[in-house]
Amino acid sequence: MEVKIFNTQDVQDFLRVASGLEQEGGNPRVKQIIHRVLSDLYKAIEDLNITSDEYWAGVAYLNQLGANQEAGLLSPGLGFDHYLDMRMDAEDAALGIENATPRTIEGPLYVAGAPESVGYARMDDGSDPNGHTLILHGTIFDADGKPLPNAKVEIWHANTKGFYSHFDPTGEQQAFNMRRSIITDENGQYRVRTILPAGYGCPPEGPTQQLLNQLGRHGNRPAHIHYFVSADGHRKLTTQINVAGDPYTYDDFAYATREGLVVDAVEHTDPEAIKANDVEGPFAEMVFDLKLTRLVDGVDNQVVDRPRLAV
Numbered sequence: 001m002e003v004k005i006f007n008t009q010d011v012q013d014f015l016r017v018a019s020g021l022e023q024e025g026g027n028p029r030v031k032q033i034i035h036r037v038l039s040d041l042y043k044a045i046e047d048l049n050i051t052s053d054e055y056w057a058g059v060a061y062l063n064q065l066g067a068n069q070e071a072g073l074l075s076p077g078l079g080f081d082h083y084l085d086m087r088m089d090a091e092d093a094a095l096g097i098e099n100a101t102p103r104t105i106e107g108p109l110y111v112a113g114a115p116e117s118v119g120y121a122r123m124d125d126g127s128d129p130n131g132h133t134l135i136l137h138g139t140i141f142d143a144d145g146k147p148l149p150n151a152k153v154e155i156w157h158a159n160t161k162g163f164y165s166h167f168d169p170t171g172e173q174q175a176f177n178m179r180r181s182i183i184t185d186e187n188g189q190y191r192v193r194t195i196l197p198a199g200y201g202c203p204p205e206g207p208t209q210q211l212l213n214q215l216g217r218h219g220n221r222p223a224h225i226h227y228f229v230s231a232d233g234h235r236k237l238t239t240q241i242n243v244a245g246d247p248y249t250y251d252d253f254a255y256a257t258r259e260g261l262v263v264d265a266v267e268h269t270d271p272e273a274i275k276a277n278d279v280e281g282p283f284a285e286m287v288f289d290l291k292l293t294r295l296v297d298g299v300d301n302q303v304v305d306r307p308r309l310a311v
C-alpha cells in the first residue's frame, strides 16, 4: 500500500527536530546539511515506496562500506568526485579562469611525505618483476606560460598488479614505492624514471563492486598516474594522466579521464635512446607538460582539504 505523509506538518516538524534545528548549540552548517539530506531521503522513501527491508539492507551496506574502508572508493564510483570537479570547472568558467591542464579527481590513495628531490627521481625500487621502464618528463608552466622553476610535482601511481604502496594487500611494496616529490629545475622541468602502471579494479568481493554489480557496471580503472603540482603564486593543480591505449581509458569507473589527459607511451628500442636515457633496455617514454593558474585575489580558491594518509 502506498501512503503519502511527507508533506504533513508532523513529518516536516519531525525533520526539523531530528536535524537539531529546534535546539540551541551544535553547528548551524551541519544542521542545515543534515536537514536537507534527511528531507531528500525521507522523500525518496515515500516517492519510491522504499520498503523496510530495502532500508535495512542499505544500513547494513553502509556498515560494510566503512568496515572495508571503501567509502573513498564508492565516492568516485558514484561520480561524486567528478561532480565536484565539474562544479569547480563551472566556478572557474564563471570567473573567466581557463585551465589549460584540466583538473581531475585525486582518488583516495595519496600519501603525504614522499621523498623529495630536484629535477629527477627514480620512483620504483626495481622489485616489480613485470615492471617495464618508463621515463616520464615534462615542463611546468606558470600562468603566463613561462617555464616555472621550483614548482613541486608530486607523482604517485600503482605497480603492475594495480596496487599502491601503503595500500598493497600483498605487502610486497616498500614505503613510498612509486611516490615522489620532484622540485622542477631551473628550466621548469621534472623527470622521473619509474615503471608503467597497470589499471586496477575495485576489490571484487568488496561492497563497492557489490553495488556496481547491482547497477550493471564494472569497477575498473585504466592505467593512470596521479599528480599534485604546487608553486608560489599559483593554485595547486590536482590531476591524472591516462596511458593511451588502455581498454578502459574512455570507460573509467571513477570518471577521471578527460580530454588533454590521455598521453601516449612511446616505446623506444634503439640503443642510442637506451644509452641516452641511462636505462638497461627498451623503455617507454611519456611526456606531459602542466600549466598552472594564478591565485584568485591572492588565495587558492579551489584547494581541497581532505583527510589524507601522512607517513
Ligand SMILES: [Fe+2]
Binding pocket: 107, 109, 224, 226
Ligand atoms: Fe589511482
